[in-house]
Amino acid sequence: MQTEDEFLEVLYKRLPIPPAELVIPPGDDCAGLRIGRGRLLLVAIDQIVGGRHYLLEGPGAAKPEEVGRKLLARNLSDIAAMGGRPLYCLVASALSPRHDDVWLRRFFEGIITLAREFGVLMIGGDLAVTPEDDAASLVIIGEAPEKKVVRRSGARPGDILFSTGRFGRAVATGHHLTFKPRCREGEWLASKGYARAMIDVSDGLLLDARRLCRSSGTGLRLNTDHIPLRSPETSLREALTDGEDYELLFAVAKRKTGRLATAWPFEETPLTVIGEFIASDKPVIRDSEGALLAFEGGEGFDHFTSMEGGGDSGS
Amino acid sequence: MQTEDEFLEVLYKRLPIPPAELVIPPGDDCAGLRIGRGRLLLVAIDQIVGGRHYLLEGPGAAKPEEVGRKLLARNLSDIAAMGGRPLYCLVASALSPRHDDVWLRRFFEGIITLAREFGVLMIGGDLAVTPEDDAASLVIIGEAPEKKVVRRSGARPGDILFSTGRFGRAVATGHHLTFKPRCREGEWLASKGYARAMIDVSDGLLLDARRLCRSSGTGLRLNTDHIPLRSPETSLREALTDGEDYELLFAVAKRKTGRLATAWPFEETPLTVIGEFIASDKPVIRDSEGALLAFEGGEGFDHFTSMEGGGDSGS
Numbered sequence: 001m002q003t004e005d006e007f008l009e010v011l012y013k014r015l016p017i018p019p020a021e022l023v024i025p026p027g028d029d030c031a032g033l034r035i036g037r038g039r040l041l042l043v044a045i046d047q048i049v050g051g052r053h054y055l056l057e058g059p060g061a062a063k064p065e066e067v068g069r070k071l072l073a074r075n076l077s078d079i080a081a082m083g084g085r086p087l088y089c090l091v092a093s094a095l096s097p098r099h100d101d102v103w104l105r106r107f108f109e110g111i112i113t114l115a116r117e118f119g120v121l122m123i124g125g126d127l128a129v130t131p132e133d134d135a136a137s138l139v140i141i142g143e144a145p146e147k148k149v150v151r152r153s154g155a156r157p158g159d160i161l162f163s164t165g166r167f168g169r170a171v172a173t174g175h176h177l178t179f180k181p182r183c184r185e186g187e188w189l190a191s192k193g194y195a196r197a198m199i200d201v202s203d204g205l206l207l208d209a210r211r212l213c214r215s216s217g218t219g220l221r222l223n224t225d226h227i228p229l230r231s232p233e234t235s236l237r238e239a240l241t242d243g244e245d246y247e248l249l250f251a252v253a254k255r256k257t258g259r260l261a262t263a264w265p266f267e268e269t270p271l272t273v274i275g276e277f278i279a280s281d282k283p284v285i286r287d288s289e290g291a292l293l294a295f296e297g298g299e300g301f302d303h304f305t306s307m308e309g310g311g312d313s314g315s
Numbered sequence: 316m317q318t319e320d321e322f323l324e325v326l327y328k329r330l331p332i333p334p335a336e337l338v339i340p341p342g343d344d345c346a347g348l349r350i351g352r353g354r355l356l357l358v359a360i361d362q363i364v365g366g367r368h369y370l371l372e373g374p375g376a377a378k379p380e381e382v383g384r385k386l387l388a389r390n391l392s393d394i395a396a397m398g399g400r401p402l403y404c405l406v407a408s409a410l411s412p413r414h415d416d417v418w419l420r421r422f423f424e425g426i427i428t429l430a431r432e433f434g435v436l437m438i439g440g441d442l443a444v445t446p447e448d449d450a451a452s453l454v455i456i457g458e459a460p461e462k463k464v465v466r467r468s469g470a471r472p473g474d475i476l477f478s479t480g481r482f483g484r485a486v487a488t489g490h491h492l493t494f495k496p497r498c499r500e501g502e503w504l505a506s507k508g509y510a511r512a513m514i515d516v517s518d519g520l521l522l523d524a525r526r527l528c529r530s531s532g533t534g535l536r537l538n539t540d541h542i543p544l545r546s547p548e549t550s551l552r553e554a555l556t557d558g559e560d561y562e563l564l565f566a567v568a569k570r571k572t573g574r575l576a577t578a579w580p581f582e583e584t585p586l587t588v589i590g591e592f593i594a595s596d597k598p599v600i601r602d603s604e605g606a607l608l609a610f611e612g613g614e615g616f617d618h619f620t621s622m623e624g625g626g627d628s629g630s
Contacts, residue, residue, distance in 0.1 A: 031438040036351035092452035123346040137407035
């Protein structure tokens with residue numbers, strides 16, 4: 001069975017030639033539409049499914065506010081990865097009849113509270129009822145100056161790979177429900193011209209780093225010893241493949257790395273050098289010793305391929 | 316329990332004051348954002364749920380192409396209701412593991428085929444797997460000149476209510492899977508300045524006509540004898556309350572009605588005068604005799620209120 005990336009790629013290839021205003025076609029964290037005077041509108045869709053992205057019952061069950069918050073936060077992370085600023089969202093909820101008005105109100109409360117924090121306005125909604133399951137989707141609309149927007153494809157061999165934050169055990173530690181989307185960091189990196197390729201880590205560091213390489217036409221040497229682990233219990237493998245970190249990975253030209261380290265204004269957000277892009281016509285990722293990084297059973301969170309196991313993968 | 320309209324209205328009231336570029340705030344068929352030079356971007360979200368909007372199994376079960384087609388068609392109808400032109404869509408599918416790649420491909424085939432017919436490009440997608448149910452949502456992005464866009468709020472007492480097409484038994488006859496969204500009709504009505512208030516009928520003629528009245532601050536006298544029935548078996552009550560017709564209801568200034576009837580270029584689309592807006596501070600709807608139109612058990616399809624029964628309602 002195909003991965004989600006492969007499935008969508010085949011689909012997009014069958015579409016008619018996009019108009020000139022579609023400056024960033026599908027396949028990046030957001031699509032980008034030119035809307036006059038060098039301004040790009042950024043759009044992305046993402047969703048959460050009960051029992052996949054959060055626990056419905058028992059210990060560790062998510063509160064409705066946390067479910068709503070996570071739905072928006074995932075999407076904000078996609079805007080962050082383009083260096084954009086989020087503006088609007090639209091929400092469709094398809095919820096089980098076991099939820100009452102109070103649950104629904106608290107779910108939207110979670111969305112609205114985070115939205116306010118990031119200056120996002122909800123401008124559309126649709127409510128539906130399912131037989132049994134819970135699913136909700138959200139479309140985020142943001143903006144970025146066309147000259148500043150950061151795509152996945154701009155990394156060059158010799159560029160340095162930086163990350164924000166820490167990796168691994170995002171579900172076990174509850175991070176996946178409480179993480180703060182890196183919008184401010186992303187916008188700053190774009191506006192100052194530091195990041196020339198960027199992606200957010202939703203599906204696992206290794207898988208998302210490979211996407212960055214694939215779009216840029218490079219390989220990558222990862223300093224596996226330097227990858228910031230979420231906690232002392234976190235293994236390297238967990239950091240590389242767990243996913244749901246919602247941190248930024250980005251490429252910086254080598255000559256700018258010193259300046260970036262000095263100028264970084266986000267004291268609470270760890271900034272780490274974790275690798276270097278290398279020349280390669282395949283998106284290979286090697287460790288510090290030059291050995292190929294690969295894990296049996298997959299390298300990330302593209303659970304779309306394991307239909308039985310279920311799961312999802314971000315757009 | 317609140318209706319969907321009521322729930323969302325309370326929610327939107329709690330949002331911060333929208334910026335000036337949000338020319339059409341939520342509560343209409345689409346939200347409208349000014350994007351320079353008198354151009355509005357129109358955005359709406361809508362969804363379909365298996366077992367609610369289509370049958371999953373047995374006789375009358377929908378083909379995957381039909382499911383995808385319906386998802387887009389519902390959204391196109393929202394753009395039509397603003398007199399807009401559809402441009403882009405993004406799709407999130409949350410599907411049961413019983414569907415294979417072939418099903419998914421056929422589902423997207425249904426979307427893409429209709430999209431091509433209406434010049435719409437798919438620019439984003441997200442695929443997820445649920446434990447059991449099927450849900451999918453779609454965001455439509457369109458455009459309209461700010462001076463031509465048609466809202467729900469423009470009807471005045473004395474205006475004539477027109478409809479396109481026929482009403483009732485949309486599910487029983489399969490119309491809900493095969494209807495042609497009235498985009499061309501809607502855009503023509505807007506560009507020629509005929510429609511000064513418009514809505515599409517997704518939740519029942521009576522319920523959607525009442526929304527038009529509510530937004531416009533008027534009442535309505537419906538010529539119940541003139542409402543075009545889908546078939547000889549269709550009852551008036553079915554025509555008024557079944558929903559899923561996806562026809563346009565619109566207000567036309569009395570002095571323009573003759574010209575409209577003559578100029579109407581869509582030979583295959585019935586155009587019918589079905590009522591007249593009346594002065595009223597409540598959105599009351601009366602029949603030709605002046606009697607209040609109301610049905611026990613509700614007047615439309617706002618199934619959000621009947622959680623046990625399930626269902627949905629469009630945005």
